[in-house]
Amino acid sequence: MNQSGIESSELERNLTILRKEEVRGGFRSDIKNLIKNSPHFLSKLVRHILDENFPDTLHQELIERCGIELREKYYRHRRNLDFRLTVLEAYDYKCAVCGFSAQSNGRYLALEAAHIKWHAFGGADSIDNGIALCSLHHKLFDFGAFGIHEGMIVYSEKIVGNQAFDIHCKSFHGKSIGVPNNYIHQPLKENIEWHSTEVFKYPARKIKASEG
Numbered sequence: 001m002n003q004s005g006i007e008s009s010e011l012e013r014n015l016t017i018l019r020k021e022e023v024r025g026g027f028r029s030d031i032k033n034l035i036k037n038s039p040h041f042l043s044k045l046v047r048h049i050l051d052e053n054f055p056d057t058l059h060q061e062l063i064e065r066c067g068i069e070l071r072e073k074y075y076r077h078r079r080n081l082d083f084r085l086t087v088l089e090a091y092d093y094k095c096a097v098c099g100f101s102a103q104s105n106g107r108y109l110a111l112e113a114a115h116i117k118w119h120a121f122g123g124a125d126s127i128d129n130g131i132a133l134c135s136l137h138h139k140l141f142d143f144g145a146f147g148i149h150e151g152m153i154v155y156s157e158k159i160v161g162n163q164a165f166d167i168h169c170k171s172f173h174g175k176s177i178g179v180p181n182n183y184i185h186q187p188l189k190e191n192i193e194w195h196s197t198e199v200f201k202y203p204a205r206k207i208k209a210s211e212g
């Protein structure tokens with residue numbers, strides 16, 4: 001365990017091996033033809049790959065980053081509504097990072113229930129795999145811009161931004177993450193560890209003595 005809190009993962013080492021061996025992935029030629037000739041097949045394939053591997057918050061960005069043009073409009077799934085409601089209630093309808101909370105006629109806005117271990121990787125729709133986050137922090141959490149280590153918010157060194165980023169994001173580095181009202185609803189350690197190992201973008205920023 002280094003000073004920054006989160007152990008560097010094996011991922012970097014594995015990536016180095018894959019790059020060195022020039023490992024490539026791709027589709028068979030019959031599948032390639034289908035992709036080329038059937039927009040409907042392409043949509044279904046994209047949906048399947050995204051659902052199986054990434055949380056909803058990253059789907060649109062991945063589609064754009066890969067330069068995929070879908071003729072059919074891409075809709076996000078409406079997942080388990082109970083999960084959202086129970087998680088938000090457990091966290092008192094506040095973002096566990098910044099404390100953001102806003103509502104209109106009793107409907108909470110830009111406040112989401114994030115899966116700590118992604119649904120796509122078998123993460124449960126259970127309260128101990130959930131955390132209430134505002135839309136901004138949900139997206140950054142799913143991207144791995146920050147993780148949780150020993151109850152603290154730890155930002156990645158790989159994420160930089162302007163002054164607004166420092167105010168809304170980096171200023172929470174080293175601070176305690178919000179906890180649910182009831183201790184028994186705390187996130188399971190194994191889910192947090194999964195996020196640290198699989199999602200967080202190493203290396204972590206150092207935590208100064210003045211932070212926290």
Ligand SMILES: [Zn+2]
Nearest residue numbers: 095098134137
């Ligand atoms: Zn927030």
